[in-house]
Amino acid sequence: MVTVDARNLPSHVGIIMDGNGRWAQGRGLERVEGHRKGSAAVRRIVRAGRRLGLRALTLYAFSEQNWERPELEVDALMALLRDFLLSERDEILDNGIRLNAIGNIGRLPALVRAVLDPLRHESEGNEQMTLTLALSYGGREEIAHAARELARLVASGKMKPEEVTTESLRGWMPSLSVGDPDLVIRTGGERRISNFLLYGLAYAELHFADVLWPDFTEDDLYAAIASYQQRERRFGRVPSQSSEPVAAALEGMTASVTRIAV
Ligand code: IPE
Ligand code: IPE
Ligand code: MG
Secondary structure, eight states: OOEEEGGGOOSEEEEEOOOHHHHHHTTTOOHHHHHHHHHHHHHHHHHHHHHHTOSEEEEEEEEGGGGGSOHHHHHHHHHHHHHHHHHHHHHHHHTTEEEEEESOGGGSOHHHHHHHHHHHHHTTTOOSEEEEEEEEEOHHHHHHHHHHHHHHHHHTTSSOGGGOOHHHHHTTOGGGTTOOOSEEEEOSSOOOOTTSSTTGGGGOEEEEOOSOGGGOOHHHHHHHHHHHHTSOOOTTSOHHHHHHHHHHHHTTOOOSSOEEEO
């Protein structure tokens, strides 16, 4: 049993869902079968995140670089994405989940847009949890886009060069509209970021799990969160300083639910 402290949940969790292809190949199956299984894992983890009370969950589903994969695999991934959105529509709406998408959404095929756009719209007032799908997403691309938008404002005289700051840049990053990621999990055994949320990662806690994404369970998510809760986040300060805001935030909170066993 893993114990998760309900007072110290990461507010924004990001997941690099990796290992679908290897899951399938290890079983002598086509890679697409791994993606199909991976889609079931997405359902599980979205449900678990919502039950736990996460404010934001960002799932890296398809990178800008993943377009370079064989056409058949890309087509299968897009079809699975559409199926996922269709089958999860009611669950998303019934559970107060706001569906959000980041990345080069214009590059997605019409068959995906036709279900993605209405669901984003229908769920935009939901406040329980924001589920962001990173689709055709790249962290470098997002930074370049933000820089371009600020450059336009400066060129047109609406902004001064000195006003280009870490904060004004952040304002142009859709991935950070739900705040910086507190915890980023990567499944599948690789210890790399692969162009995910680069700007927001500055002080994220990283958790690498060897389990392949289709095998990732609720317990694996809880274990990642429990590991996050063991860490001291210092944000460049010394320990006594960095714990002050946490202590202040907890003051006045009723201690009725301090620990939940999951
Ligand atoms: C992650 O699994 C899914 C996507 C990147 C779309 P992979 O397809 O990268 O699986 P591996 O890493 O090849 O096992
Ligand atoms: C990262 O996985 C992208 C997603 C999980 C969507 P990749 O499989 O594309 O990353 P690399 O190629 O191992 O770095
Ligand atoms: Mg991979």
